[in-house]
Amino acid sequence: MKKKIQFSLVYRDMWQSSGKYQPRKDQLACIAPVIIEMGCFSRVETNGGAFEQVNLLAGENPNDAVRAFCKPFNEVGIKTHMLDRGLNALRMYPVPSDVRRLMYKVKHAQGVDITRIFCGLNDVRNIVPSIKWAKEGGMIPQATLCITNSPVHTVEYYTAIADKFVEAGAPEICLKDMAGIGQPAFLGKLTKAIKERHPEVIIEYHGHSGPGLSMASILEVCNNGADIIDTAIEPLSWGKVHPDIISVQSMLKNEGFDVPEINMNAYMKARSLTQGFIDEWLGYFINPANKHMSSLLLGCGLPGGMMGSMMADLGGIQRSINSILKGKGEAELSIDDMLVKLFDEVAYVWPRVGFPPLVTPFSQYVKNISLMNLLTLAQGKGRFVMMDDSMWGMILGKSGRIPGTIDPVLVALAEKQGRKFVDADPQSYYPDALDSFKEEMKKNNWDFGQDDEELFELAMHPEQYRDYKSGAAKKRFLSDLQKAKDAKLGTSLTPQQLTEFKHAKADAIVAHVKGQIYWEFNGDGECAASVEPYIGQEYKEGDNFCYIQAPWGEFVSVKADLGGKLVEINAKQGSKVQKGQVIAYIERNHE
Known part of the structure; x- marks a missing residue:
């Protein structure tokens, strides 16, 4: 039998390569035990590039999500890993060095074991500091080679960079074939060259399925010394994502490699849960084209x-x-x-x-x-x-x-x-900036969080974090979600049919008197004109929905009746309504 091959589930990247958002904390905590039950993964990707930003954009706390997702894997000894963009860390533009250093301490405390550090230019200067800081923070640094095809990207080019990674202390190297265009024979030669020079270094291969070369590439890198293969699971595998664990395991097993067995009952549970996340809300942000492969x-x-x-x-x-x-x-x-x-x-x-x-x-x-x-x-x-x-x-x-x-x-x-x-x-173009973020936290009386994780979140994603703290992100997300649902529904219905369908599932909130609409009272007992409800806002049975100032000056409370989710608003702040006019529609939760 050939060498042992381990598998990693790139659960974060499955979603990232499919759509805009990530599962919520409760969904991640729900599926983690089932992934463990599958019995075939020695590693799981739990967070990294874009994961935290999209959580903030959805009005969710990414630190809570990371801790909840990592905890079950930590308890059973499955290693967790994250994607780290080197100079850009977890965002699209450069990050001050003191914020980058803090990241590794925070992520290690949250339960993340390995950081996959890459630079889109393969510039060693953007990766070597992170290798050092990751080790200082207690993490395992996995240095990354971004794979592409060009006259300058030769085996010699990549092995020279790999030498510098190992010299800097990286115990692992990832071949990141982000577009899936790495030619299988080339990847095999590169894997062999690195292993011959550094037999003790762990090599992990990450290849997307898009143009259709990934399975051949996996076979080549395994036959030339790779140790770990990134895979996905249905219903998000293949397409622009990654090959499915079942196919990869079958191919390598037939080739004579020592590979773990898959608990198929657990696989089907994980598949069903993932589909459930898609059906509930994530599917509204998945481009159907990302389910297709393309040789183009x-x-x-x-x-x-x-x-x-x-x-x-x-x-x-x-x-x-x-x-x-x-x-x-x-x-x-x-x-x-x-x-x-x-x-x-x-x-x-x-x-x-x-x-x-x-x-x-x-x-x-x-x-x-x-x-x-x-x-x-x-x-x-x-x-x-x-x-x-x-x-x-x-x-x-x-x-x-x-x-x-x-x-x-x-x-x-x-x-x-x-x-x-x-x-x-x-x-050198991006000086330290952590002190200014500390001052902002203190000024706003914001908690620095466990292990300074909230400070880190502000420093890493300042715009998104401020919107998250103010509640603006949640309102915007719920509005975007409703629009996405309406748009998907509207592909098969006329505007009139769409309105009728929406109204059939919802209760009409009706004005009992004529007058002027106000949303709520401020702390002085006066009607506040600045706060408006948003699509997706939840109400309990009997909650106050708004107020109407009658012609004689009295403020009349309008209730949310049976409660539920706000799906349509027909009256603007300060607008005049007539008795019997529909102000809004609230979809009942029990339906």
């Missing part, structure tokens, strides 16, 4: 996880370009025409900006440059006209060294605009 991804190299947002962006550019074409009397372009044009433009732009591996945030930058080029070309203005500071920051070296050579046209354009190329340590 091989040509452009874009990661599957960003396809949903890319298609939305492409639709907007399509409308603008078609408006220009229509004005010229030329044939308009279909979305398929636009997709081919975009992929061709990415293939044009990518080498000219120096072959940055197309992973967050550089995949977004290259895609955005290409989209803007399509528009400005249609306008007759040429290429590279509409580029923001983030795109230029990548090109100029502010995020790290570009692996290839910047095109002379862009070099000349930068000089013309007074922009300078740099090669300093990227972290």
Whole structure:
């Protein structure tokens, strides 16, 4: 029998590559014991890049979610891991070094064992400090190679970086094939080269299914010394996500590897629970296209996880370009025409900006440059006209060294605009900032949290955390969820049918007298005009819904009747209503 292969379940990435949001704390705590019961996973990805931001956007506390999800795995010895974007840590833009250092202490205290540290440019300067800080915080640092195909990304290129990771103290290396375009034979050679130089280092392979190479790649890396394989489970496996554990286990078992058995009863439970999370609310934010594989991804190299947002962006550019074409009397372009044009433009732009591996945030930058080029070309203005500071920051070296050579046209354009190329340590542009966040916490009388986790959350995601604390995030999320539900329902119903369907499930809140609408009273006993209800707001039976100031001056209370969820508001703050007029509709919880 061949060597033992372990499996990791990338539960966070399954959702991240499918849609916008993550399961709630209660859902994660519910499925964790079932994942354990499956018996085939030695590791589970519990949090990391974007996980905390999307929790905050949903009005949820990500620290509570991480602790609740990690705890069951910690108790049985299954290692937990997170995704760490190096210089960007858990967000899309650079993070001060003192905040990065705090992250590892917080995450270790919350129960996260391993941090997978990557830099989209494979710049060692963005990863080596994190290896040191992770060890200081009690975590295992897994240094990452972002895999792509270009003339500069050779086996020698990657093994030289791996040498530096090991020298810096990384006991593990991840081959992060984020777009799934890594050629199987190449990945096998790279795995063998690293293992021959560093036989004691653990190698974990992470490959998305998008263009269809992942199963062949898994077989190649395992036959050349890989130790751990990232996998997914239905109903989110395959598509733009990861191969399913059942297929991977079967293939490797047939190849003669020592692999764990799968408790299929538990698998079906986990599958059912995950589908339940989709049906309840997460499915409203999943792009159906992310369930499909596409060979087109091989040509452009874009990661599957960003396809949903890319298609939305492409639709907007399509409308603008078609408006220009229509004005010229030329044939308009279909979305398929636009997709081919975009992929061709990415293939044009990518080498000219120096072959940055197309992973967050550089995949977004290259895609955005290409989209803007399509528009400005249609306008007759040429290429590279509409580029923001983030795109230029990548090109100029502010995020790290570009692996290839910047095109002379862009070099000349930068000089013309007074922009300078740099090669300093990227972290040097982002000074320590933790003290200012401590002052903000104190000023607002906010609890620093267990192990300073709330301080960390503010420092890592300041805008989202402030909205979370104020309640604005929850209101916005519930409104977005209702809109998403209505939009999905509305695909098969006319507006009138949609309204009738919604009203059939809800109670009408009716004005008992005519007058002016007010929502609630303030602390002085006066009617407050500033607080309005939001779609999705919950009411208990008999709760007050609003007040009507009658013509004779009296404030009449309007009750929420049987209670439930607010699904429609028909009267604005301060508006006049007539007796018998419907103010709103509340959907009963028991239905």
